[in-house]
Amino acid sequence: ADIYNTKLGPAPTPVIFWVAVSAALSLFLSRTVFGRYVTSVGENVQAAHFSGVPVARTVVLAHTLAGLFAGIAALVQTASIAVGSVRVGLDLPILAVAATILGGVVFGRGEGGVWGPFFGVLSFALLFVVMTTFGVDEPGKLIAQGIIILLAAILYGIRQRSS
Structure with missing residues (x-):
């Protein structure tokens, strides 16, 4: 099955x-x-x-x-x-880290939990479904993914400095 x-x-x-x-x-x-x-x-x-x-x-x-x-x-x-294939999933590690940061996990300090990254991944999945539904091509999806990863990195840096 x-x-x-x-x-x-x-x-x-x-x-x-x-x-x-x-x-x-x-x-x-x-x-x-x-x-x-x-x-x-x-x-x-x-x-x-x-x-x-x-x-x-x-x-x-x-x-x-x-x-x-x-x-x-x-x-x-x-x-x-x-x-x-060895090429399948090459983008998954960066997406996983971005979703984890988007979910509020702070690396090196043990801050975060299971549900933050869960909703970070859910947000990425929803974004890709919406972009596919509206006919956004692969380069457009990669650009959106890059912007989100960049914003997540900036958010992470701000969070690191504020605590």
Whole structure:
């Protein structure tokens, strides 16, 4: 069965999956000991260490889980387009960082959460759907994407200076 192109009610299955994974991750980070360790290490490594958090183990496990989830995301992406190529998804890292910044995450200080980047990605997706609906060609989409990334970087710089 082609799960990627099926729908559960009015919503496509990948959207339902994305919301469910985001909700589960949010609960995991806020309700489990390891999730609180990750959050505390992200906010202040030194304070986490002095609070008894196993910092090295937490960092290694967090990076291991990030790699696992990146691999799963790659499999889902490959399944969605049914083509394996090293060029597929080259723009995804910059879009992910831009959506994360747009969602209010401040790198290096542990500020942010799951839902900010979720809505950042949702904003990008909505923008691209609207541009496609209005017949904006690929160069126009790339220009809009670049402007949004530039604005997100400026916003990030302003946020860094103000705190």
